[in-house]
Amino acid sequence: MPAPTFAALSLTELVFIRARDQPNDVAIYTGIDEPGDLLRPLTYALRSFDVLHKFYERGSRYLEVQRGVDRLCAHYANLGLLPAVEENGLPPERTIAVLTSTAIDESLLEIALVKLGLAPLLLSVNNSVPAVAHLCKITKSSHLIYGYKFHAEAQEAQKILSQQDYQLEIVPERRFPLWGPDGAANAKIEPFSAVLQPIDETGRTAVILHSSGSTGFPKPVYITHLAMIANVAGFVAKPGFSALPVYHGFGHYCVFRCYYAGVPFSLFPPHLPLTSANVCKAIKAVPVPCPLFFAVPYVIKLLGETEEGVKALADFESITFAGAALPDELGDRLTAAGVNINAIYGTTETGSLIKSTRNFAIDKAWNWLRMEGPIADYMVMEDRGSGTFESVVKDGWPAKIQSNRPDGSYATKDLFIRHPKHHNWYKYIGRLDDTLVLVLGEKTNPVPIELAIRGNSPYVEEAIVFGDGRPQVGCLILPSELGKDLSKDRDAFLKRIWPIVEDANAQAPTHSRILPEMIYILDYGTPIPQATKMSILRPACYAKFKDIIESVYDRFENGTGVNKLDLSRPELEDFILNALTQTLGQLKATRLTRTSDLFAFGVDSLQATRIRNICQKEVELNGATLGQNVVYENPSVEKFSYQHHHRGLY
Template sequence: MPLFHNYGICSFFRAIHCRKSIHFYNAELPLTHDNLLKIFQANDFEIFYGVPYTLKLLSESQTGIDLLQELKLVMYGGSACPDDLGNILVENGVNLIGHYGATEVGQLMTSFRPKGDKAWNYVREHDALSPYLRWEPRGSDLYECVILEGWPSKVQSSRPDGAYATKDLFEPHPSIPRAWKYIARLDDTIVLVNGEKFNPVEMEGRIRSDKNVTEAVVFGAGRAHLGILLVPAAGLATHTNEEILDIIWPVVEFANKSADAFARISRDMIRLLPHDCAYPRTDKGSIIRQAFYQKFKAEIEETYDLAESSSEELVQFDLPELQQFTRDLVQRTLEAPTPVQDDEDFFSLGLDSLQAIQMRSEILKKVDIGENKLGQQIVFEQPSISKLSSFLLSLRIGSDANEKMSIEQQMENLVMRYSTETLSISTSSSIALPAHLELILSQNWLLDLMLIKSIV
């Protein structure tokens, strides 16, 4: 860490205070696994201070892990250490300690803890700090760390009352008082076009902790679904992109398991960057998110375009062929053990948002729908084999393949299907629905259901 950062300064003065020599990594020397091993093996260290990236490099071999295990203390700072990486180190006997602070407020908390306490990723308040801490709610079980006026090492304020809002989000430990886990920066959150919010830091950390990945950055603000930019490790330089995807895809799949369905990333939304590409990052080695998005804006746009385009000739299916295509697609996507019936509701079968996106992408690549556009929520709006195949045919031939039900009939059917209460709606032509209500009801059955339930 450079000495002009809080973490670097703290580490330097710890050594002075303890009257110990301190060694700084040569900034002109490439930061690699082999170079780190040579330095460790040539010196008799007691304590190691570093950013999580150095821990990742050392953990790529058992020799590196063993060298860390021999130390009295391994402290990281500058950015969050991925849970998977930290757990591996702790399980191998490494005394791993987190450090949290900021240049504007100095060192605040560490994860020094009693013997037997395995919560290495939860920093702890101490009595001197607690009176100057304010935890402000920022969503479900997330709190922003705010440092109040009077804390001795605070040199900057961002609030009228003299407090400094760090923009760092933490989660409290479920059972240990005053223990907090760093989650992400407040400005890391990605908001999708439908309003869903996702903080990508944990997912990125899981993927980045793999030895085959140098960097991982999730994108998708204002879009219907997320994608990810990946910088492969230099060791994959001789592989083709398809080979690299085959190697890295299981890592992404594993990260997807801990994410909500709307935040999962499909294979065709992975964009590989050159292993030696330059990208914006801080002195701590962490990415500068908005600058990263700006630098690779063209690649992001192209990723979305490619996901919705076909390299093959589109097929003009008739209705039976469309039904078979849709049937096969649903069966394959759901990995259903038994045949899916044509009128079965996709979502009663467990179809999630990511799978719906994958189905839409496959349709765009194979099915000729004329000059029409396919809505982002098409699988939600036509949630059965019969409905979806008929709708796709109607797009190409320019008319409804099935007779369209009246709005009132759709409402009655939805009430019968989804509500335990009875709602009687007259089909008399004397009852007119407002134009905006008719538009909503005619386009999205999920919104239909929400509206009807609110009426009931």
């Protein structure tokens, strides 16, 4: 079959073409933390959005994008990042790691590093410092560019690597104004010539993303310019809205899918808490018709909890999600409410593969992915028994950048079931390996956490981490012979092993950390399903302890079986402050007041979930259930207590 052709050979050429052909068209709408419109435009040359009054009055045009990129190129070119040119007249490939808050600025930095002939490694801010160090070393990064919030993490990663005789230079990130007198449209910016020609870039690494690895650390995925262009080329040429981080595989490609098509892309202002109300406000502020919505299941679930959110979803032409499975019950309910859900399945290593795109008016099978079009010639479903199939991508698929078989194909380890009537329809059901996919789309490898707990405490015989399809992970602990008597007192046993759990948490990304409330102590001597090599049989363990795991989440999320406290408003404020102290630690909580903005204070999503669950568990709510995002939606002790007593939080 003929090789596909594309509008550009590389990311650098794509940005150049858009600035040349559509200089005054808006490329990006986004928001920044300053007074003004919530969303502002960046043209293909460069515009964007502001904060909360009116989201998107301005945007970045394609020409402004290019000018903003050129300004970044000039800045970083003088900092010693570029390697010397070799005898062939080209510089060798060099990796530059990036650890910064997600924003359109990170995408501009990515483009600038690529224009300098470098390969940016986009690090998730959820990574532990050891994981950051590992990724920098394994990708042979020479420098780490860090955002102002991550100075300490950058220094610690540098220290870890220096102890391994690996030199990593750390460089503070520079963010120039996007708008205003010093913005890209008005500032004096000299054009910056690309270090490489498009023909020389095609087979080189454009960007390095990372996914979860079997060793416990994330593994890098090298994406060439050709693979990246192939991945974004075949997408619907319609404007889209995203509430995803731009270092996330799906979120990263969403930016450039719209860019390739030459249509506006709207990014949720990243300085705002991710609440249903804020997402709805951002959607309403988009100043142009925006038919497509890009999300992970968590965001869809968030919007699906409110009437306003469901209406906002239903107003889009389609809701495209990837990264994790969407619960059938939620998808069915939203479909019945008029929401057009389009599931996409793919991997970082292969790009997008199959989807549930269809005639939404007559076909409601949103969760069945169709193997149709060009991918049908490159993808096979291999029988894995019991009615399950593993997806395998054959060599030759343009977006595939890794192989793990001698014939050049890539076996994904993702399992599907086949539709009983439509033999090219498949539904994703899970993984062949041990990886847990949380509802946010983040992945947790349970093995290193289990090893850290089991291997470092003589009181623990076995540890089993669970959490697939859930908002956070938990752990079953089987006491050892030494711990059998102590385990009869849960609090005493947990206190004894908790320092070991904390050490395991310190090595894990934030979404994989275990809260004390999510630990269940099994009775000593409880039989654990094991393989002949004495490793646990994970699916059998989850099946055997299903009821226990359900009870852990029920108590954690709903507080069942606990005598509730009927509190006055002052008493509730004291209770919430105490819950914050438990969660944040005494030292950090000393600076907290009743009016402190918890989001600005640094309360992350896991901590917010814990505070919400403490309140749900212990406070009398008259049978009501707190919203999952109640802390961010009422982000101070004072607002939380006021809403509870005067309006209700449910």
